[in-house]
Amino acid sequence: MEGLESCVKLPGSNGSDLKVGLYYHPPGQSETDDKELEAELRRKCRNGKVMVSYISQNLYMSDSVQYPYFYRTIPNELHLCAGIGKLLKYFGWKWVGIFTTEDESSVRAVQILREEIEENGGCIAFYETIPHHNRFTRLQKLKIDRTINESSTVNIFYLNKNAAFPFEYVLFTQTLERAGKVFITIPQIEINAEFLEYSDMKNNSFMFTPYKKVMPKFLKFIREVEPFGLASDYWADIWWYGLCDRRCPKNIRRDCKTDSINKIIFSSYCHSTYFGSSYSVYNAVYAVAHALHDMIMSGSGNGTIWTRENREVLDHLPWKLHRYLRNLHFKNGLGEEMHMDENGDLATGYDILNLIFLPDGTWKYEVVGHYNPHTPSGQDFTIDEKAIIWESSFTQTPPQFRCTPSCRPGYRKLPREGEPICCYDCIPCAEGEISNQTDMDTCTTCPDDQWSNQKRDACIPKVITFLSFQEPLGIVLSSISMIFFFITAVILEIFIHYQKTPIVRANNQHLSYILLISLMLCFLCSFIFIGHPQEVNCILRQTTFGITFSITLSSILAKTITVVTAFQATKPGSKLRKWMGYRVSLSIVLSCSLIQIVLCLAWLFTAPPFPYVNMRLEIGTILIECNEGSVIAFYCVLGYLGFLAGISFIIAFLARKLPDSFNEAKYITFSMLVFCSVWISFIPTYLSTKGKYMVAVEIFAILASSVGILVCIFLPKCYIILLRPERNSKKELRKI
Known part of the structure; x- marks a missing residue:
């Protein structure tokens, strides 16, 4: 590994060596701040300005102003943070805890990670920094243990990536025994086989590692090479000689000498975890080689002859090579297409690994997903859920980590005051x-x-609702209307059949016929109120009702006036005899009805009733009703009916004690009393009801008042005609 610190050397034209730095960060050493890192990079390749790193993901190095000639063959930390954010978003993990080393680079990266989590609707439950190596105390470890145990979160260990065997990884390994947790880390770790013998490791962790492949003949190189310089790195030395263990896979097991076997202390380090940077080194060397090749080819024409001019081109290597690296496209030894992005980073991504502990006591990494920010949106993040092995204690897979359970459909979130946005209560949606x-x-x-x-x-x-003929209420009201219509028709037939009898001829039989026919129309007009409201029946409802009732009340008024006139006409010398004919009675009926007809026509020409779809009156229903159009006109029509009824009631009440032969006035008094009672009670009831029940109230008022008139005026007469015919004579009539 130490050999990787050397620069790539090419012969210069003046006998000096030109150098292109392959920046290597030694194991066990944390990254430094901007100025120290820049100094370290320059020190690695003192005579050159173009630096290619295969391990540094530091965000600071993406500053093209401060580091215009810095390149790397792995993604920077910005993409790493985005990848972790997408993993959390994919599984719906909202409640996150973060542990990080306290170096400046990691702290800055975690700040970006926190912003990424919060943009996706997540929250940070806790954030703990971990000191490096010997400064990490037992008290701090207990604090971290307690934090993990008490918090049901996804725990992200954003530990320093450049320390090969730091103490922080030992801490992370111990957390893998925690049931019901999920852990995410950025470096791969090696698990000691002896540690597995007394530990209960859980399948609950994911790792983000730069994309890699095994290079041709690389494993053969690992088995056969004799390294130098590893003795200065204790952990690396252990790992290297751990490859001699017989339990290592054959493709990486080394054939060690007998005196080297004593160095096998932790024999579990036989996995290829620490080959991770080798793929990046491989691509770094290829990148530099292809850039040099492109530069030389562009300077020498066909590039077939190495001349002094070619070597003179290399004197200007720093700025010339920079241009070729920036626009570099090449194929590495595996045949993979490679190029640098706008930041000077190799356009590659991350593998998402699942650390799986097998029943036989061994373990492995399984690639379960990828994140490549350089692919089209929607294809940059992939997860194979079937390849993931979850801990058996999870009651739900994938598990959910939230401050509060999810609000299921039908509910919405209500944030808790003073707590993170992920902590909320679920309240049901309001009606509608x-x-x-x-x-x-x-x-x-x-x-x-x-x-x-x-x-x-x-x-x-x-639900569309209106008073229909099919519903029980409509059936009852229409049945009552038909029954009393036929009863009225029967009474009319009786009166026509017995038209020459004294009781029928008393008080003008023609008015009785008109009154009975108008009552029949009143019963029939109830049907206009039932059924789907249309423009025609909305117009006919109130006008038909108003006109027919005005005829009824006009007839009653004419009857009442006839009673009074007839009494006065019997007095000697009275001039009222000429007003006793049926022509006068008909004139009263026509004139009173005509006033109502004029009111209705004025109503229709100004603001006629119309069908109206009321969507807000009743919950969950669309009420189709007739709007009166002009409320004033509606109450004018009702008011006029009340006026006629009131006049009839007063006159009949005053005439109730007239001679017995004209005692129909007391029946009229009762009928008008019923009529006024019904319609006085109708108004508050009508105003307090809604929808189809408002229509039912009006129909009931029409039927009740009509029945009251029919019963009070005609039932006593029908009783005498049908059951007491002996009383239907002039002699008996005068005795009543």
């Missing part, structure tokens, strides 16, 4: 609102023609 996804911040209001279902997770069409 839905949430059809988990963890929605707000509920969506349904369109006007739709309403939320019971679970509040979908909008469903509102």
